[in-house]
Amino acid sequence: MQLVGRFDSGAAKKVHHGAEDMETLADGRAFITSGFQWPLSSKHFKQLYKDQGRKGKVLLFDFNKPESGVTELAMDPQFDGENFHPHGISVLQDPDSGKIFLFIVNHPEGKDTVEKFEFIQEKLALEHIETFSDSTFRVLNDVAATSENSFYVTNYVHSKSSSLSFIEIILLLPWGSVVYYDGANYNVVADSLVIPNGILLSKDKRYVYLANNFFASISIFERDEDDRLTILQEFPIHSYPDNLSLEPKTGNLLIGSIPVVHMMIKHMDAPDVDMAPSKVLYIHMDNATTVGEITDLYTNDGRQISGCSSATIYDNKMLMGSVIDRLVYCDVRTLE
């Protein structure tokens, strides 16, 4: 349906300048990346970024204390915060030490990297641990940590400029890939992918879910012993997905997506002029590799949230983030 109606799931609280990706810990603390910009951003958007005073940040939201809203985490002064443009995020908590590590895709001036931070609760600050960089990194999008020293990361496109990448995307060229860092080496573990976006590990960590941004589908891969990915299936979701998150108790998937993708292209260029519709899909999984039903949990024409890229649920509350627009907090009245 070309007409996208408004469907409101409940009360909402807002934050601007984007909330591209997020991950929530079991205790209800959610980490959100904000201030998105990347090599593919148009000149007009880059100028708008400066004019509107947008900057790269990591935000903290506690589902148990929603009245407190979001807190901007203090950046490690040793780290180049001015050149920090965060994108995909993956959060790990060490079960023994309780330490919390954040792996964040970064688009600084120059080459794309994956940054590792430790979250210091008492100071509400981030301590930078390591920068990961490699020749296999082209234009990065999302990261999924498998341990404190290993992760999967998606290469969205091969072309690093706004104009060339536009051609690559329009032609749907299979120049995307997934790279795995095992603690020592970087290896391309899935190749010839068409514009992969969000990446997520299944609840049992044996499978990897991948959002095929322009194919409006989700791929399920199996991880083998050397962490290489073998495709199991690709299922259509009829909306263009960005990031995925897991509902920890059930293993069901929550996907931020855009139902009418050409409007997203205009919105990414000039968010002050053009809205993009948003859709949050809830995928009931019978098990890690079997899709049950797909429920449309939230749809909006862009007025409440434009270009929704991620969503996470905690205890009947939902947080929805967008690439360069708002962060919205909702009551979830039904998950049918």
Added chain:
Amino acid sequence: MLQSLFYLGILGAALQYFLYYRDWASFNRDFVLKVRPGKCHLAREHGGTEDVDYVGDSIILASAGFNWEGDVGQLLAFNISGEKTQEITLNISNSPRRADFLGAPHGITTWTDPDTGEVFLYVLTHPKAEDRIEVFEVQKSPVSLRYIRTITDPNFSFMNDLIAVGRDQFYITRYNWYRSGDWVKLAHWLHIKEGTIFYYDGHRARQAVSETYFLSNGISVSPDKRTVYMAEWGKKTLHAYRRESNNKLKPLWKEYLDTGIDNINVDQETGDLWIGSHPVTWRIVDFFGIFGKHTAPSQVLRVKVSDGGVDAVEEIYSDNGEEIAGSTAAVYAEGKLMVASVFEQAITCDVEYLSK
């Protein structure tokens, strides 16, 4: 040269028509996402209920058993209070001894006398002989019907739905010129504007608008009875009209909704339109079984309106056809949504949230 241009012109026109048809039939839509307002359960599994109407006290009246042959159907009542909706077969007293009484019941409407509080039910039926509107008085406890009279008119060829605005006074939509079931089925593919709206003043029916429509379907009225709404299902367009003193209808606005809107129920408190609709056209009009086995998906829209037009369109329910197939009508009452389908199920859902 001229001949080539001529053929090129024909080809161009054919291509344009083909594309229009492809979009109208929604051939590119093969999957419908699930949307729910809350938990839903089956109120009726088979037999269908083409139209529903809420009469207060947790009672929803419905026409059941619509078919193309004119075979006798039924009138039902549902009680939506309580966790599970109960289906009540209605006792009809004083009914005429006609073998074809209640043949293929279709659109229904109710009217409450503001002075006496008496409730009247009007049911459009299609026995083989002619279209007839059967009039009943509704008793509430226990719920039952008493037959009063039959209304016919030479203008009633093959009609669809009606809305009462007074005692034995109603607006009624014509669907087709000819009553043959085969013609009606074929007409869904022919796109001829056979439909229009009539006003029955208690004695005879007169055309209320000068326009014609392709498959004019559901019709209803605003709470203040000044604005009439009509679903032109063939063109997926919602029309609004202002009622004039002579009961003619003056077109006010129309809105293309890009989904096959069928019947309309207007919430008497808010003025919102609750519309049962068919989101994928080809899956509901495949009367001749050209496309093999498939189910028709369902959808319920809540449309907020004002004099200026449509303010918001919200999708409250959507299903690929497994829970309910071919939804034709929906009514929201007492915090619940009842969805009816012409040939199969009827369901009731809890509505956990509605936007302001």
